[in-house]
Amino acid sequence: MSAAPILELRDVCAAYGPIQALRGVSIRVAPGEIVALIGCNGAGKTTTLMTVSQVVRATAGDVTFDGCSILGVPTADVVARGLCHVPEGRRIFARLSVRENLAMGAFLVRDKALIQRRMDDAFQLFPILGERAGQLGGTLSGGEQQMLAIARALMLEPKMLLLDEPSLGLAPLIVRRIFDVIRSLRERGIAVLLVEQNAQMALRAADRAYVLETGAITHEGPALTLLDDPAIREAYLGA
Amino acid sequence: MRDRIVRLLVATLAAFLLALPVASLRGNSSTGFTIVWTPAFVTAAMVLVGGAILFAAVEAQRRGTAFWDARAATDSAVGRRRPCAAQAWTLGVLVATVAALPLLGLPGAWTKLLLETMVFATIAVGLQITIGMAGLLVLGHAAFWAVGAYTFGLLTVHQGWNFWIAFPAAGVAAALTGLVIGLPALRLRGDYLAVVTLGFGEAVRWVIKNEQDVTGGDANLPGNIVPGSFRKPMGALGEWLWQPAAVDGRTFEPGTVQALIDRECYWFALVLLVVCVACVHLLAKSRVGRALFALREDETAAKCMGIDTTRVKLVAFMASALWAGLAGVVPAVHRGSINPEMFDFNTSVLFVAMVVLGGLGSITGSIVGAALLWMLPALLANWFPEVQEYRYLFFGALMAAMMVVRPEGLFGGARRKGAA
């Protein structure tokens, strides 16, 4: 952890009206590192990601990406700097074809040949998407939609991905496939901040992890250490 | 601050440029193009002044908000309410004063103006049920007013019905019309209702215009001279409640008749307004009222709580229409004539503007809104006759500005929008 972090949150607070959702969250992610953020419902995991991609404005603290503060930068510009967000529930453009969905992922790329090359890469990573290229996004199954959502984010060749609940509502076999892909991102040098309810899966895939409780970080450390921590095991792993 | 001034200057310049082709440029097929500079400059000046006022208002509000919020918070925390008895007394004295005004020698013009204001206030308070409580925008409310007025007029003039039967009939007719329009429209998203009621308002106006034989078309209701039967009371009680001014046979000096009619209609309008306010107030406190507020905040959640949303909306919509219908009786009697142009789209928007200005959900607000929007232009017109012509321009601007700056209206804010 000596390298300069690619993403750093320093004492970030956020609120919805009178409700304080985050109370001073600090997270560091090194380049190429997979970091898991686990916690219960309503702990503020999704809000954390939203404040990073500037969909929700932080009320205090600072968010730096790649060395500069991105606080208050429009979401589109955050994406342009190489930080892609795959939100909860996948949010595929249902009435756009798979190919158009991927093209939207590369909205900021203007070179058509480059888009085509990356699209071919995506079809190689997820062959099923290649078979369905002309189909509308809304007609895909849940697992296929999740793959499309990740593939769409990768179209920009980002430096970092924010993944929100990629396993939500998917069959175990599909979940394993998705996590294989997430692990493979490490080889491509893409850092990942992974939010998960499925703590077991997340901790096995991640290098390090943070535990979020009612808007504050309560534990942090190497993922495997947390996996063995009795308190964590009891609270989040059901063992 | 600097940022604001720059923005205001940009807006002023933009307004000038936008005004040029539309307001200043004239094309004439014999003389070619001419440019009349005045309107563009006036527009830019208006935007500059209006914008400055807006900024000042926003600034004042931002400073004031902290105070108001703190007070509201402590009020609700302690469960404090203004003493009820004192409130009732104030209200009673106010109503008594207004009722006594004509006896204290209020000039005729004022009586007329106050009377009209009370009619509009009744309609605005009724409209509060749909817009303020249920959160449904109605853009054809003038049509219910028209249905009430014409039902009353036709029943009395053509059928010779007694006032006390025709009066409730006007309200019922309006409410039933509301049912017919509401049934298809209320099952859908709220904004469809806005358009459907808008179309309905126009349709009603066209029907009145086209059915010449019955309604008198563009002219007034045929036989617009109020006949004796129009005002014949029902027995002793009616005699006492509604003392006809021009009852058969009695003779008056010219001018006195109008004064008497003015005065009686004034009291009638006042009673109607008071009853309306009481009913709407009770409705707001009732089970149905709470269901309406729930509906406004979150329709899906309300549905899940077991509220039959369509039915509740329909009740609200019909209650609103009922009050507009009843209020329609007053101009019919007072003016002795009605014509379709009184009930056009502008009038519907005027009602909405009254509710919006006063504050969504606030009864006091609606009354104040009606008073401001109806009396102020009329009074200003005494000195600046052109005020009346620019009224609707101003109303529109006011509505848009109000939404941007203070969506809760003058008297709203009791129920703030919650967390995002």
Place this chain on the structure above:
Amino acid sequence: MLQNLWNGLVQGGIYAIVALGYTMVYGILLLINFAHGEVLMIGAYTGVATLAGCAGTGAMEAVGFMPCLAMAIIGATCVSAAYGFAIERAVYRPLRGAPSLSPLIGAIGVSMVLQNYVMRTQGASPIYAPMSHPAYVASLGASNWDIGPVSIAPLDLVVLVVCVALMAGLWMFVQRTRTGTAMRATSQDRVMAGLVGIDVNRVISVTFVIGSALAAVAGVLLALFNTQAKYDMGFTSGMKAFTAAVLGGIGNVPGAMLGGVLLGVAEAVGIQLLGAEYKEVYSFVILLAVLIVRPKGILGERVAEKV
């Protein structure tokens, strides 16, 4: 009868291009843009003033009617687009995210302001297009062609050709271009569109500009059709175009085109069967009927969405 249907078809073409503006804005913002009809009216005023001015300066005699018409349409398009852009910036953008009643009331306010503004500055009486000018008579004022029982005016053909061209152009734009796809993506999920790097505010501005430009063309054509422009023309045509959009399925671009044409024809049939006095009421009755029978419209919601 056939004559009436033909007239209805031409009228319907105009409704369709106005309906496109409603449907595109509704698709993205879920807002009924009440000021859309007024934007059309402003386009009509600009267009008619340009035509009249051209006639007055002698330009029309020099170059003929059609170039002047083209100029009028271009001028109207620019002015209306500027208005559409400004309205969105000044009123709708600050109200983004407010409870749904607020933008709706704001839209009514804008519509009132524009209508009364034009009435005050240009006068309450209509301004007339130079339809008796020799250049007009020589080009579009020529006598009608009779095909069987139907008599086709040259103006009808111009209107239809322009409408079809605009619709085809818009269709290509929405389906094939990057910005068009971004528009469709934004209308499906605004937050997600932001997360893939689409500048949502820009997309919305583009939507307003395109919708307003279409309305301006419709306004000029409508003014030629009626030989005049009047301050309240946007109100009625706006209402009808909105009906057309609902009829086709609001938020759906081909639906708006279909709805417009159908509404025009239905209105013509209504006039044929029931008389012209209730011309203004038919569209409202159709709107009610659609809402009762099939609220999502003819082409609404073609794909079932998975959650």
